Amino acid sequence: MIEVIAGIDIGGTKIAIALEKLNGERIAVRRLPTGVENGPYSIIETVLRTIDEMLAETGARLVSIGICCPSPLDVENGLIMSPSNLMDWENFPIVKLFQDRFGVAVVLENDANAAALGEHVYGAGSGYRNIVYVTVSTGIGGGIIINGEIYHGVNTAAGEMGHTIVQPDGTRCNCGSVGCLETICSGTHIARRTRERLAFGEPSLINDLAESGEVTAEMIVEAVRQKDRVAVEIWEETCHFLAIGIGNIITLLAPEAVVIGGGIASAGGLLFMPLRRLVPQFVSMLPAEKINIMPAELGSESGVCGALVLAKRAYSKTYQYAA
């Protein structure tokens, strides 16, 4: 019977499940809507049942599981905490439910850390020992890989680059601080800053793109491509502060690479060209050629890839101890 590991990425809207042989061959993948309205027990029951089906279809035996979820988690005790993007999952014993069902090692990790590990092993960060992964999306988060391992820090709180302060006299953040990187450069705040500017009645293509709907960061990126003045100015400010935030990470950690993923990173050269020009201006302690800023390569797969790495490592450890 072939042995497989499972990687599971439980997001606020989608769940991805992948089975992989120990040689790295992926033998089955499933994607489900999360359906948060159904509540955690029903959702997890669906995942458990889906894995059962996948195992039955492939005739495989499960040996370990890696799961990633949005923060906050209690990784040591295998709990999803509150407040989470997954509503009502307060102190939810997710690890125990999987252990009880399959009787194998189960590792829980937050989604940004898992994505960092995924990019480190399979993606843009492969071949490096120390990388920082930054996801620029609705919010800004990330993960730090040191010596090939996720660096957790106290309370698994490391890597919260979205809440480093880059504009102390800036905008108040949801987190309570003022001037967090997120208050300028996250998708949510790119859209907010644009709306605030358009409120003054300046003509802009964004008004047409949004029509009756809401302004989104995607529209702004589209308007930048079309050289809309408001969009270009908002985008320049975004790149400027993102470069400061990333520069501060590099000044502190001097990683071999900073890998940037998330929805905003899909702007591609529009983001990476200015970042590669600006970040060296904000980092004086490393020569520009040692500053390595790369787009993530795994897209929405990074989390499930990281979960698979965790599952594989957990199995190697169990196996090692047993042998």
Place this chain on the structure above:
Amino acid sequence: MIEVIAGIDIGGTKIAIALEKLNGERIAVRRLPTGVENGPYSIIETVLRTIDEMLAETGARLVSIGICCPSPLDVENGLIMSPSNLMDWENFPIVKLFQDRFGVAVVLENDANAAALGEHVYGAGSGYRNIVYVTVSTGIGGGIIINGEIYHGVNTAAGEMGHTIVQPDGTRCNCGSVGCLETICSGTHIARRTRERLAFGEPSLINDLAESGEVTAEMIVEAVRQKDRVAVEIWEETCHFLAIGIGNIITLLAPEAVVIGGGIASAGGLLFMPLRRLVPQFVSMLPAEKINIMPAELGSESGVCGALVLAKRAYSKTYQYAA
């Protein structure tokens, strides 16, 4: 014959040399003026001769050496680079000179990293796995200890917290960036900000303390103790931005402790009380009780202590490989 390791801290003004038995007992310490005007070869010859004397006096046999110096260094090739606080030490092969003379393992490390390691093993950071050491002095620097080891990063450049940007619309730094932590909170810049303010003719005790001499950070600390209004306002701003800088370190790395040393840290409660109040306001991702800000404990000994740790570890490794 007893076996000893040597720790050497070569600073811009002073050199400290310590011999320690492998059980940790310190059997000899010497302090010399650096006398930078004599040039590197003469200085190192003095250090080599002093060690010879110390070994002769104690009847000990040297088994390994740890050296710390100001940046920039090429740690891998054992070179002091330029520009350094040690003038004319360009590409100076310090490690080779010690190896040639004593025929033992020699480890080179920058002074801030060595101080971080010293505080980690012997000082305020002992008992923790992950700490950040920050030295607030003429400049601001530091070192990062992860899993009990110095974290170097690319080009040994990690831990340059003095050049993280906390006020993007602030003052230009020597390093070329704008608004580095150092441009507000280093001793040099605390004095500059004070001088700029006094230039407007505001009455202040600092004028009396400085008399005909130059305003120093020490005078400002003294004036704060005496509740001088200008000094208190300068100090409050200093603590505010230092708290943002330290907060950003904590938000990124979630270390178990941040240990603060250097001349400015000798202000004691005047610095640590506001920092402990302010930093939690700038770190939303960790509860206040997990934020641990401590004064360094080894003072000017931190570098030589770190150099001893490096020597001991180098010897253990050699011994391990030989056995």
